[in-house]
Amino acid sequence: MRRLLPEPADDITVDQAYASALGLRTDRPWVGLCMVASIDGSTVVSGNSAGLSSPTDSAVLSRLRALADVIVVGAGTVRDEGYGPPRKPGQRIGVVTRSGRVDLSQPLFTSGAGFLITTDDSTFDTNGVEAIRAGTGAVDFAIALARLRGLVPACEVVQAEGGAVLNGALLDADVIDEINLTTSPAAVGGSGPRLASGAGDHLHRFELAQLAIDERSFLYARWLRQRG
Ligand SMILES: NC(=O)c1ccc[n+]([C@@H]2O[C@H](COP(=O)([O-])OP(=O)(O)OC[C@H]3O[C@@H](n4cnc5c(N)ncnc54)[C@H](OP(=O)(O)O)[C@@H]3O)[C@@H](O)[C@H]2O)c1
Structure with missing residues (x-):
């Protein structure tokens, strides 16, 4: 890929472009969101994200996964795309469900x-699977993330992998510290969700930490949350 910002670089690898998370926090794990969307803002085509992706985008997803201690994903995405055990030893995957x-x-x-x-009030049988509970009616991610180190003590980086409903809840809690967004060079129409759905109105500002492009015109942006 070719890096356009901050310093232009003609030929960098995915590992170089995504060497580390954009930051760390002491109060709770750092949260990075990784998504691919079309030029017209859809996160799905023909029912899932596969048609929007590319080998380089998949490599970016794998690289970001490798940087994470915990992956968090919505139950809708697990139902639609299927999720297997992680490749990285010791990594945990939290599935969000009400x-x-x-x-x-x-x-x-x-x-x-x-x-x-x-949620605190969900009544389904977890069948012995470990669970973090936070919030009534819907998971409150400010609380859930604060409790995460109770389950995964060394957790420094969480990678959130969508979909849109989960992202909306993360946005509501203002816990997204970075967004790694691939723009797929396609306009797809349809009624697919954009990056976040179901959230309240917010103006959470981000700054562009890095922008790269590959030979197929996929754009790879790393956005860093501006706080305070
Ligand atoms: N373009 C991309 O990068 C990308 C990435 C991921 C997914 N996708 C696509 O997005 C689609 C799925 O997205 P989606 O928005 O429908 O589903 P989703 O966000 O993956 O999952 C939604 C479900 O997660 C649970 N959930 C989310 N937030 C919650 C909260 N605050 N409290 C309690 N439960 C919560 C609920 O599960 P229950 O219904 O079990 O209660 C909810 O129905 C799929 O087509 C997938 O392929 C695209």
């Missing part, structure tokens, strides 16, 4: 890597 409509017999959970993030 309903409990998640197949707990899949390898993600039988491997011990998967856990649930749910």
